[in-house]
Amino acid sequence: MIQPATAVGPEGRAAVPASAVAAAPVAAAPVQDARSDARHDARSAEPHAGAGADTPVSDTIAQDARASFQSWKRIARWWAVGWHFGLAISVVLVAVEHKPVWLYGALAGMSLSYLLLQHRWLLDRGNPRAVYYHLAIVCTLCFAMVWADLSLIYMSSVVLSQFAPLAGFRARGIAILAAAAAVLTFPIAASDGFTSGDLVAWGLTAVGALLFNLFIGLFFGEMLNDHDRRGALIRELEATRAELERAHHEAGVREERERLAREIHDTLAQGFTSLLMLVQAAEATLDTDPATTRERLDLAARTARENLAEARALIGGDPTAGLPLDAALQRAAARIGEELGMATSVDIGGSARTLTATVQVVTLRVAQEALANVRKHARAASVTVWLTYGADRLTLAVEDDGVGMPEAPCGGFGMRSMRERVEQVGGELTITSAPGAGTRVEAEVPYE
Numbered sequence: 001m002i003q004p005a006t007a008v009g010p011e012g013r014a015a016v017p018a019s020a021v022a023a024a025p026v027a028a029a030p031v032q033d034a035r036s037d038a039r040h041d042a043r044s045a046e047p048h049a050g051a052g053a054d055t056p057v058s059d060t061i062a063q064d065a066r067a068s069f070q071s072w073k074r075i076a077r078w079w080a081v082g083w084h085f086g087l088a089i090s091v092v093l094v095a096v097e098h099k100p101v102w103l104y105g106a107l108a109g110m111s112l113s114y115l116l117l118q119h120r121w122l123l124d125r126g127n128p129r130a131v132y133y134h135l136a137i138v139c140t141l142c143f144a145m146v147w148a149d150l151s152l153i154y155m156s157s158v159v160l161s162q163f164a165p166l167a168g169f170r171a172r173g174i175a176i177l178a179a180a181a182a183v184l185t186f187p188i189a190a191s192d193g194f195t196s197g198d199l200v201a202w203g204l205t206a207v208g209a210l211l212f213n214l215f216i217g218l219f220f221g222e223m224l225n226d227h228d229r230r231g232a233l234i235r236e237l238e239a240t241r242a243e244l245e246r247a248h249h250e251a252g253v254r255e256e257r258e259r260l261a262r263e264i265h266d267t268l269a270q271g272f273t274s275l276l277m278l279v280q281a282a283e284a285t286l287d288t289d290p291a292t293t294r295e296r297l298d299l300a301a302r303t304a305r306e307n308l309a310e311a312r313a314l315i316g317g318d319p320t321a322g323l324p325l326d327a328a329l330q331r332a333a334a335r336i337g338e339e340l341g342m343a344t345s346v347d348i349g350g351s352a353r354t355l356t357a358t359v360q361v362v363t364l365r366v367a368q369e370a371l372a373n374v375r376k377h378a379r380a381a382s383v384t385v386w387l388t389y390g391a392d393r394l395t396l397a398v399e400d401d402g403v404g405m406p407e408a409p410c411g412g413f414g415m416r417s418m419r420e421r422v423e424q425v426g427g428e429l430t431i432t433s434a435p436g437a438g439t440r441v442e443a444e445v446p447y448e
Contacts, residue, residue: 073123080114080115083161083162086161093151097151100148100149103145107145109137109141110138110142110159113133114162117131117137118131118134118162134162135180138162139184142158142184143184146184146185146187147187147190153187153205156184156209160181160210160213177214178210181206181207181213182206185205185209188201189201268307268311271304271307273375273376274303274375275300278297278300281296282296282297282300303335303339306331325364329346329364329367332368332385333371336371336375339375342380343381343382344382344383344384346385348389349387351389353447356447358448359425359448362421362422362427363443365418366398366421367398370398370418371383371385373441374398378400378402378439380401381401382401383398383399383401384398384400386398386399393427394444396443396445397441397443399441402439403435404433404435404436404437404438405435405439418443422443425445425446425448428443430442430443
């Protein structure tokens with residue numbers, strides 16, 4: 001039975017909390033530990049069409065990360081151009097000075113190693129072992145070239161530039177860079193038999209190449225770290241966005257399930273209850289009063305047809321079964337009057353106006369539930385339905401002269417259904433009752 005003297009207004013509405021995405025700063029990880037896939041980051045940065053999790057903040061961050069990735073691709077291309085420019089100078093020197101032909105092969109090997117290993121790693125940031133393989137190849141080829149012809153010593157500095165990403169490793173990277181500088185410039189010391197002058201030249205050349213490439217490496221490492229941080233942020237946004245989409249989907253499924261439960265309870269379930277009561281009543285008079293039995297069976301058949309029409313309307317997306325609200329209320333009141341043999345009336349007041357489907361459905365379902373409670377609990381002799389068109393809202397009242405509410409009524413699904421329907425449209429539900437004094441259910445539904 002519905003609860004007595006209970007008011008549910010806008011102040012008691014349960015608002016759905018808005019979801020927010022908070023992206024925490026991501027700590028900069030060492031370059032050798034980065035496993036970000038830049039191509040995945042670029043795809044992740046694309047806004048998801050129709051995703052409820054897309055917020056202006058996340059979209060701005062995604063766009064910024066996408067722009068950063070494009071900028072990084074341009075830097076990687078220019079890095080490749082610089083590398084091959086150094087190789088091109090060596091090719092020219094080898095050709096002009098008629099140096100051994102095998103040097104062309106060494107230079108070609110350096111170019112191929114860069115394109116297949118280093119350049120792909122810069123774009124994909126995949127397996128870092130590819131970088132180590134590249135460095136081992138170019139160092140070996142460079143050392144052989146400089147050892148064979150000291151005039152190509154400048155290639156040592158060019159090759160050292162390939163160690164630039166390692167500078168982001170801090171102490172270990174700097175140590176590797178220093179060792180590479182010493183090895184690649186070692187032919188200077190050995191050119192004249194390790195004289196003091198050669199050793200000094202070796203040391204100065206190695207230190208100069210180290211400092212120059214250390215500066216380049218630190219700058220390059222910061223760019224790599226920034227790229228990795230942005231990639232990590234995008235993945236975090238993607239995970240949060242997917243979680244939000246899943247939560248939105250689950251909430252939608254739950255809301256739809258609750259909506260269907262309310263619709264079935266307020267239409268089909270009530271109709272089945274009426275059918276059961278009519279069949280039981282007909283069974284009670286089957287042997288004693290055939291005429292009354294026939295009337296009740298005819299009413300049961302009509303109720304079944306109406307219930308079937310409501311089921312089809314529910315499936316077809318027309319909850320009012322094509323009837324205007326006034327006619328639907330009159331039909332619902334007439335049905336309960338015929339079933340229970342009580343006096344019913346429907347009073348329409350105010351200036352009628354066009355109502356939205358939502359307002360009609362909420363009002364009709366509240367009336368149906370109130371009348372169902374009259375059937376099940378009130379033991380009333382009469383029931384009256386009032387529908388009043390106000391200035392800014394529609395008022396529905398269902399009042400009976402039955403036994404009223406018990407001292408401690410329990411709110412069932414029907415009670416919750418009425419509350420939820422009225423709350424969802426910003427209306428107010430008031431139920432007034434007392435033992436032996438009947439019950440009045442009043443719903444005020446604002447126009448949309």
